[in-house]
Amino acid sequence: MAPGGGTPPQEAVDAVAYFNEAWTPYHAVLATCRRLIDAGYEINERDAWTLKPGGKYFFTRNMSAVCAFAVGGSHVPGSGFVVVGAHTDSPCPKLKPNTKASSERFLQVRTQNYGGGLWYTWFDRDLGVAGRVVVKRAGVDEKARHALVKIDRPVMRIPSLAIHLNREMNNGFAVNFQQHMVPIIANAAEAALGVGSVDAPEPKRAKASDEGASEKNAGRHHPALLELVAEAAGCDPADVCDFDLQLCDVQPSTIGGAKNEYIFSGRLDNLASCYASLAALIKATSDDGSNLAEETGIRMLVHYDHEEVGSDSAQGAGSSMTEDAMRRVCRALGGDDVEGAAERSRRKSFIVSADMAHAVHPNYADKHEPGHRPRFGDGVVIKHNANQRYATDAVTAWLFRELGERAGVPVQEFVVRSDLGCGSTIGPILSTRTGIRTVDVGAPQLSMHSVREMCGCDDVKHSVAHFTAVYEGFTKLDETLMVDGAVGNLCRPCD
Structure with missing residues (x-):
């Protein structure tokens, strides 16, 4: 650490390592799966499930979403699920299907906006490329394979226009994504001659036998880009089917x-929530120190894709992923033999929708509602909205707050100013699809949706501790709560 610096909590150090692996939703899921396997989790969604109390399992969808769960050692049919949900995606420029562009002797790459980013922050940054490639190796076999690539050196740049050519730039710059967000990848003349920079590694050259096979991509992408992608995927440029x-x-x-x-x-929004929920689940289901053996329910995390664009996909929160997992778990644990087991299970369940929250900005404090200004170091934020942009209500807020207080973890509240619009999360989507009680929460951060964001180290620690407390304490706390059972003949006698 730097001279005079303090020692950050271990949770923050581990989170940074996770972030540096998780460049894309695909890499985030891979980083999560590696840690789950190390913690003893195993399963495949395409196999028949044989589950047992105390067992720990996970599956992925599209390799950009993941669901993991541990069955309580004292599980009985009809027991509830305790779920922490987050999302793996973040706003970014994505490459278009046909990337090939050029202007003024520069080779450029066409991009499209994914989500609502602060696009001006992407200018003058050293940019790499990462994601998924579909590879089919000619002459090897007929199988198309999914491969992850991560080009972690600067290969592209979106340069700003000099102040001398636009004296009004500092008075406001409206980014036109189509016009302005076309990064430079190479000098046209040097690319044609195969010349690279002195420090750059020599690019992989297409073999003569690849020329015919490469025609399918010749009109879509610059060879310079295909060579970079193929090298990262460990294949020939002609083997790249799509990406x-x-x-x-x-x-x-x-x-x-x-x-x-x-x-x-x-990508702190929302990888910080992914990391915290993962660390909490592993801690709450470990063989050492957790109370999983006494648990009657199922402890689960689900990391979805496509939240930033509405969650409507096969691997988004609007999909059947959560319901499929819950239904199969209930059946595999004998729920089909007990009347209403799956339905009763949902009535006993609880979902924590974990998505980063807006910390009060010291230079724009007036943008916050005066009585609800989340601050770094003060714990996880419970989000409220009367119009159901967040799924929180009095009951779910109390449950989450009470569990944190019992664990000695601070908590704070947020509601947007009444004269501003409010974003949304996976919370309302999940509560609507599943009928399960849901609370929306998140650690406070600044610079949300920028290319570079910031949060507090202590709040990562608080998030892990709070989510762990939810996993370990919800079932017992819920037994003391009376809501729908407090009417008619079901009314509990007053003490």
């Missing part, structure tokens, strides 16, 4: 601040 790639800032995530109290990173 889903995005631009990424190559500057690593890091711990910073005078006292090492902050995390500076891209």
Whole structure:
């Protein structure tokens, strides 16, 4: 650490390592799966499930979403699920299907906006490329394979226009994504001659036998881009069938601040929630220190894709993924033999929708509702909205707050100003599809949807502790709560 700096909590150090692996939703799921396997989780969604109390399992969808769960050692049919949900995607420029563009002797790459980013922050950054490639190796076999690629050196750049050519630039710059967000990848003349920079590794050259096979991509992508992608995928350019790639800032995530109290990173929204929920699940289902053996329910996390664009996909929160998992778990654990087991299970369940929250900005404090200004270091934020942009209500807020207080973890509240619009999360979608009680929460952060964001190290620690407390304490706390059972003949006698 830097001289004079403090020692950040281990949770923050581990989170930074996770962020540096998780450049894209695909890489985030891979990083999560590696940690789940190390913690003893196993399964495949396409296999028949044989589950047992105390067992730990996971599956992926599209390799951009993942569901993991552990069955309580004292499970009985009809027991509830305790779920923490998050999302793996973040706003970014994604490559278009036909990327090939050029202007003024520069080779460029066409991109499209994914989500609602602060696009001006992407200018003048050193950009790499990462994502998924579909590879089919000619002459090897007839199988098409999914491969992850991560080009972690600067290969592209979106340059700003000099102030001398637009004196009004500092008075406001409206980014036209179609016109302005076309990064430079190479000098046309040098690319044609196969000349590289002195420090850059020699690009992989297409073999003569590849020329015919490469015709399918010749009109769509520059050879310079295909060579970079093929090298990262470990194949020949002609083997690249298609890809889903995005631009990424190559500057690593890091711990910073005078006292090492902050995390500076891209994609904190929402990888910080992914990491915290993962660390909490592993802690709450470990063989050492957790109370999983006494648990009657199922502890689950689900990391979805496509939240930033509405969650409507086969691997988004609007899909059948959560319901499929719950239904199969109930059946595999004998729920089909007990009347209403699956339905009763949902009535006993609880979902925590974890998505980052807006910390109060010291230079724009007036943008926050005066009585609800989340601050770094003060714990996870419970989000409220009367119009159901967040799924929180009095009961779910109390459950989450009470579990944190019992664990000694601070908590704070957020509601947007009444004269501003409010974003939304996976919470309302999940509560609508499943009928399960849901609370919306998140750690506070600044620079949301920028290429580079920041949060507090202590809030990562608080998030892990709070989510762990939810996993370990919800079932017992819920037994003391009376809501729908407090009417008619079901009314509990007053003490």
